[in-house]
Amino acid sequence: MESRLPFDDVAWEKSDEIEQSWVEFLSYEDIFDEIELFLAAHYHPRQCADFKLFRIGGINATFLMTFTDTNIGDAILRFPIPGIALFPEEKVRNEVSIMQFITEKTSDTMPIPVPRISRWGKRTESPAKLGPFIIMGYIEHERSMSDVLETPGPHQQNRLELNPNISVTKLKSLYRELANIVFSLSTLSASRIGSLKQTGRSVWEAAYRPLSLSMNEIVRVGTLPRSKLPTANYDKTSLYFEALAELHISHLKYQRNDAIDSADDCRRKFVARFLFRKLIRDPELREKWMSPSYENGPFPVWCDDFRPQNVLVDKADKVVGVVDWEFTYAAPVQFSHAPPWWLLLDKPEYWAKGLDDWCTEYERRLPVFLQAMRDCEEVVFQTRNERLEESQRLSSRMRDSWESGDFWIMYAARNNFAFDAIYWNKIDRRFFGPTGYVDDDNICDVWKKRLDLLEPEEKKTMEKYVDRKLKETETRPLCWDPDQYTLEFMAKVDQDSDDA
Template identity: 55%
Template sequence: MKPRLHHDDVAWEKAEAITNAWVRQFFDPKILQSVAQFLSRHHGPGKIDEFSYLEKGSYNITFQMKNKNANSTVIRFVQPGSIMFPEEKVRNEVAMMRYINDQTAIPVPFVCHWGSREESPRGLGPFIIMEYVEHKTNMYDVLNRPGCPREERGVLNPDIREARLEALYGEVATVLLELSKTNFPRIGSLKQVDDFTWEVSKRPLSMSMNSLIRLGTLPRSKLPNTTFETTSSYFEALAELHIAHLINQRNDAIDSADDCRRKLVARFLFRKLAREHHLTKPLDAFDNGPFKLWCDDFRPANILLSEELKIVGVVDWEFTYAAPVEFSFAPPWWLLIEKPEYWPQGLEDWCSKYQRRLPTFLKAIRDQEERAIEQGWLASTQRLSGHMRDSWESGNFWIAYAARNNFAFDLIYWHKIDQRFFGSTSIPIDDVWKQRLVILEPAERAEIEQIVAIKVEEMQTRPLAWDPDGYTGEVADTLCENADNEPEREPSEYAPDERMYTGPTTLEELSLVGDGSFIVFNKLRSKVY
């Protein structure tokens, strides 16, 4: 059994081609000037000193404008091909950031302005303008093993000092406690009603939903489109989503007929457990809420630190929503930085290493709870440490993890969930599905065989079959096509005059400087014209 269900490589290549083609627009000085001029109008008074590329992340590209007389400002655009719900993503993130800024003590960037694609410079896409958070480093770089190349997946430094680790975990604990204090009557994303009012009125847009459309070729119509009144109904919807994903992923979802059966049996059994409320029974008292804020992308790379290694900002709140307490009551998966399904030594080794670090984290969060209770901003009934310990020891941690992570589902289900509910077995883990078939209804077994026949037949061809949003499709039809047809130019074709644009070769070379009245492109950062 492989540790992960493969992404659809055909869709993945197309998605990356779209993102790359869109990013290449910023190598055009006219477009970069338009972005800089647009940002300067929202930047406030004073002399503009520099406008430059700041960062290209997984979902966004960000540019920064510096001003000696004011805080630096950034503008961040959603990358088509990476985000399949650009307008919805930006609306949700702005509402969430403003809520967190107003209702909690978590430091988040102040949102100055935001808008849709139609309101963006040159129609580049939905954007957010926010204050830049001055910081020295981020928690990922502090926790990661020394010398780890940027292109490699990080892992917790095995030699990190226990005192430093506890201090860093303690910083994170305050953020988690703030999020867990929130109470909402439904599961879903927040909408800002007015300056001081927010309500849960939109579906819970999750990171997994984005991945399912982008890399799992799931039709958009198969996603949930409502809020949820109960935890049990949400878990059942997530279980249905696991089945729909496997059925609809066109390429690379299965290796053989038996591999398909194994994956379907796991998903049908998980749905059975969800329908009978076995997955949510341990926390049945919270089935009707209150629900807590949960951020799918809350991880060390998004936690900004000062030189003293104190949190000065937390960023990237796009996939944040009111969620079941099962999510926030589980200890963070990222204590080792790396996810269990990507751990090179396998799941059991991940668990062993995680078990070693968990007591340090629980001690750090207990200490923060005591301080918060003494300071009066946390009630004794709002502690998280006990719930997190229980979640790990009971195995509820894995239920929440499997529910949220579609591509890791099979590994987690067969190793951590199946035998808890359906009894231990001595047969090899890859063959347990044969023993479990009898648990399913005859109609379900027949449905499985029908699906297997279709999926095996699909293995004969590899078409692109996905359902992107309109903006992504437009980029694919225009920018990607233009990039494919554009001939490569030799270096001699570029103008040699230093006062003429010769074109940057990397994003890091994108820079604009200004004299307060106009802004021009300056590749070498050596002259202002």
């Protein structure tokens, strides 16, 4: 499989360094005590039974408090981690809004159990000004859905993998639990693409830009300046897809050091991005994968980070909670129409045996999930006493997305670092035909056959950046644009090191 666009190692190391320093900072006795007093005061003003740093996750640090009064549920206090979450205030605001929206809008027949929010605030309101925070009720659970689905024992390079020995009956039962959530989310929508804001009593609008997980990552480990990210919300599907295509191009332009390994590698990556943009700009090409009937919405709620790891289950493996909603927004309906990538738990670009093997295994499991989704659909529409046409089924649209290859367009659009592998293996030949090479799988040279499809200005831009990016590989300076709090914490760490 073609390699991913690698992370910038210098930025990645700095991000990890800041995270580690901040976690150590949390353990200082005076800081720890201040956090404990803050949570107790704002959740329940009685003496707590226990308080601890509960979890350091991929993006957040979480504290857990239990109380002497057993009638009071446990409390969670959560902060974004500096150096990891690069839009902390925006992230917390969006997550609070979407959890409140889901709580209000999901029905008894299709509930999505999210944590109950007690309080949230900005960094200036937090203990020791640690960062924006959310205080939530703790959801009692036995484990995550991922723990149930994954292969037992240690995992290679900490990558998850679906248990190959799981029975079809058990898998369908677990997929059904997940399908209920996916289906319920797909029924919630907004009139624009973006992150939600409550503007009145039971009135919600996509008032902010759609802050995505990919946007955070291409600033954190892709060295894209924050100013190059989208700032708008969108009223048309095609406008948002074009913004995502432009983001792929900007990412390649601005990521230093690890973005390319040669002049031809640079050209190949630019060709892929320009042709992907062509799929959106060219009306004839666009109609092959984007139905005009979906151009103006409505736009379903989509969570970038929804996956089995964030689904909590009880001892009977029934869902009791879903967490980590920060990168959730109203999105093109095509995102929801694509079947979930997480059926195998791990992403295709990380699959140890390569993309072809991932697809083979995925196609074994997809029918099980689609049947679970159909069962979910039947129950919901029977409850409503409505007849469900085949064309109305989300399960049918998911099947069509996979069989047509639209799944890969959605995946490539959302995943900047996986883009090259997906484009050349799964998208290019579908729209632009065979290349004429005897070995058409030799994707290292396919781009040369596509040069005539580029516009003159695109070729000029490509050559301009080839020289620039080759020079960038000769040095290793940190080129990073984190948020203000991360910068201040970096300065504090440097000052403490100098004082020592």
